[in-house]
Amino acid sequence: MTLPPLEDWIDGYTVMQALHISPRTLQTLRTNGTLPFSRIGKKLYYKRSDVQHILQNNYKISKYPKKPTKNNM
Numbered sequence: 305m306t307l308p309p310l311e312d313w314i315d316g317y318t319v320m321q322a323l324h325i326s327p328r329t330l331q332t333l334r335t336n337g338t339l340p341f342s343r344i345g346k347k348l349y350y351k352r353s354d355v356q357h358i359l360q361n362n363y364k365i366s367k368y369p370k371k372p373t374k375n376n377m
Contacts, residue, residue, distance in 0.1 A: 313342070313349045322355060333358070 314322075319339075320330055333339035334348075339358060342349045 312352050314352055314355070316348050316350070319350050319355055323359075 316327070316330055319325075320327065323330075325333075330339070334341055339350060340354055
């Protein structure tokens with residue numbers, strides 16, 4: 305198995321900021337197998353491509369478009 309270059313790995317803090325999630329939600333994503341990770345000591349790392357994959361797989365277009373208001377007309 306060939307590992308991706310180091311710049312393709314990000315830490316948990318960066319993932320939480322990018323997805324706007326809490327540490328507990330990140331833990332849930334790991335626990336249920338949604339987000340694979342690598343552990344070195346106590347530090348966890350995630351592949352950028354896995355985070356992008358989660359975003360892409362959960363992308364939904366709203367059935368109800370936002371109604372125009374005076375401010376955005």
